[in-house]
Amino acid sequence: MDDTNSTISLIHAARPPQPSALSNALVFGWRAVLKFKHIPEQLFDLVMTPIMFTLLFTFVFGGALSGSTGAYLQYFLPGILVQTVVFNSMYSGMGLSTDLGKGLFDRFRSLPIWSLSPFAGLMVGDILRHLIASLLILIIGIILGYRPEAGLIGILEALLLLIVIGFGFGWIFLVLGLVMSTPSTVMTMAFTGIMPLVFASNIMVDPATMPSLLRAFVEVNPVSLMTTAMRGVMAGNITAVQLGAALIAPILLTLILAPLTLWLYRRRK
Amino acid sequence: MPDTAVPPAGASILAIEARGLAKHFGDVRAVDGIDLDVPRGMIFGILGPNGAGKTTLLRMLATLLPPDAGSAKVLGFDLKESPHEVRGSIAMTGQFASLDEDLTGRENLILLARLWGFRGQNAKKRADDLLTAFDLADAASKQVKDYSGGMRRRLDIAASLVVTPGVLFLDEPTTGLDPMARKSVWRMIRSLSEAGVTILLTTQYLEEADQLAARIAVIDHGRKIAEGTSRELKAATGSGFLHLTLVDAARVEDAELMLEEITGNKPQRSSEGAALSLMVDTPQNANRALAALIAANIELADFSMGAPSLDEVFFALTGQITEPKNAEGDV
Numbered sequence: 058m059d060d061t062n063s064t065i066s067l068i069h070a071a072r073p074p075q076p077s078a079l080s081n082a083l084v085f086g087w088r089a090v091l092k093f094k095h096i097p098e099q100l101f102d103l104v105m106t107p108i109m110f111t112l113l114f115t116f117v118f119g120g121a122l123s124g125s126t127g128a129y130l131q132y133f134l135p136g137i138l139v140q141t142v143v144f145n146s147m148y149s150g151m152g153l154s155t156d157l158g159k160g161l162f163d164r165f166r167s168l169p170i171w172s173l174s175p176f177a178g179l180m181v182g183d184i185l186r187h188l189i190a191s192l193l194i195l196i197i198g199i200i201l202g203y204r205p206e207a208g209l210i211g212i213l214e215a216l217l218l219l220i221v222i223g224f225g226f227g228w229i230f231l232v233l234g235l236v237m238s239t240p241s242t243v244m245t246m247a248f249t250g251i252m253p254l255v256f257a258s259n260i261m262v263d264p265a266t267m268p269s270l271l272r273a274f275v276e277v278n279p280v281s282l283m284t285t286a287m288r289g290v291m292a293g294n295i296t297a298v299q300l301g302a303a304l305i306a307p308i309l310l311t312l313i314l315a316p317l318t319l320w321l322y323r324r325r326k
Numbered sequence: 327m328p329d330t331a332v333p334p335a336g337a338s339i340l341a342i343e344a345r346g347l348a349k350h351f352g353d354v355r356a357v358d359g360i361d362l363d364v365p366r367g368m369i370f371g372i373l374g375p376n377g378a379g380k381t382t383l384l385r386m387l388a389t390l391l392p393p394d395a396g397s398a399k400v401l402g403f404d405l406k407e408s409p410h411e412v413r414g415s416i417a418m419t420g421q422f423a424s425l426d427e428d429l430t431g432r433e434n435l436i437l438l439a440r441l442w443g444f445r446g447q448n449a450k451k452r453a454d455d456l457l458t459a460f461d462l463a464d465a466a467s468k469q470v471k472d473y474s475g476g477m478r479r480r481l482d483i484a485a486s487l488v489v490t491p492g493v494l495f496l497d498e499p500t501t502g503l504d505p506m507a508r509k510s511v512w513r514m515i516r517s518l519s520e521a522g523v524t525i526l527l528t529t530q531y532l533e534e535a536d537q538l539a540a541r542i543a544v545i546d547h548g549r550k551i552a553e554g555t556s557r558e559l560k561a562a563t564g565s566g567f568l569h570l571t572l573v574d575a576a577r578v579e580d581a582e583l584m585l586e587e588i589t590g591n592k593p594q595r596s597s598e599g600a601a602l603s604l605m606v607d608t609p610q611n612a613n614r615a616l617a618a619l620i621a622a623n624i625e626l627a628d629f630s631m632g633a634p635s636l637d638e639v640f641f642a643l644t645g646q647i648t649e650p651k652n653a654e655g656d657v
Binding site for chain 2: 065068070072073074075076080081086087088091092095096154159160161163164165166167168169170
């Protein structure tokens, strides 16, 4: 900027009228989409792990666990969708932690915008991630022989349920992102917490053969409840009780952690 | 929503008016009661060492941190009562680049332009105008993580000008830059000021404050220990300094004693040992001091007489901070 005249013309440009809160939120959504374009590696991680899990479990353990790979896939696929969404819900918390560490959020917070719009952007990114990963797994599953009894309606309902689950679990990692100093701490914490929930559940095996103490845990594990509902939705035989049980965790998490997230965000130094 | 760049009617000619601002972190008094009056259109420097409270002060003024005590108005808007209006009137370039590293330079600016309310093509045009003005047009479609330190800093300042702020906060704008990049940021700051933007900058470089700021507040341990123009600060420390380099470093203590006896002031010894600088009230005193050294056979490799550097001013001021009567008063 050696030319003072060009500076002066920049400085005296007119100010646009203030945008709406919705418009602010959409801009942050656009940022989330740009991230997919610029960090394709993250998208790769996002889909490779579940694809690997699907193939590995179906072909390595499937025959032993269910008699045939086809029968196992029918049991396992709704569960791997839940597992994927629960794991992937940590990305926005990691992204938040990265942004906070770089001082980027200082700029956002010093702008006259709706103060929650950056979170709306993170949510948009989350929803896109869940949709991309879930659709990919579904496509691979269908190629391998998985058949949702409830058809297209079942798939659409399943995607909706997955977004609700991801939304609820996302708050855990947004809180961690605000509290932890580095994104890798968020990831470590996430794995430590999620691993037992995912493995001590009915995603991979029928809990009937588990020791009674473990089975008691597995039966109330929110991941199991969500997996049961997911199977019901895709099979078209879900009961209201199953759906209600699956929604307890996401609704509780949102009710408790959303206000906590906002409080932590506002009082950050 | 009113145009927040326009201050309320009857607003004073001060861009920033702070009274008794304080912020504690646990037992640490990061900012311990600071008053600040920054006139509109001025480049105002806040000079202090690391940990003096500069960044905390700036973050409070930029509404990022609520003060524990005191109050402040930015362009007439009260920090506590009208934070949204304050945010509409300011821009802040933090010490760490507040940019999205994964996005390109152009995308960063378009993002901010849209957040400020530019739509569609207007947002793109504003971004491109800024990139051109800051000499970044060639790097527009590179991701920010591939930018050099100087480019990053230029983009960061450009990002603060997406709409013209009434007050621009710059937190250590040249820390970590090489001398060339530093000069280019200085030019940029000067031309913004010429265009009418009020700038409050913090720095730990005395030269930077001296070069850019019309007024300087020196802060240390969260308190303002002096304020004035660069000239006033220098004058407060004495009319001039005599800088001496001895041929024989072994005689430095003899020289020190002799100089203190003649002028009544204690010389400062450089870390290398053979150089001394001495505050002298008059040129006559300087002459007497030199004559005495020569008479005592203390040979000089070099000597010069000059106004005190801000460095010397700073050490003179912070050296006195333990004495309460000097800790509070403005110079």
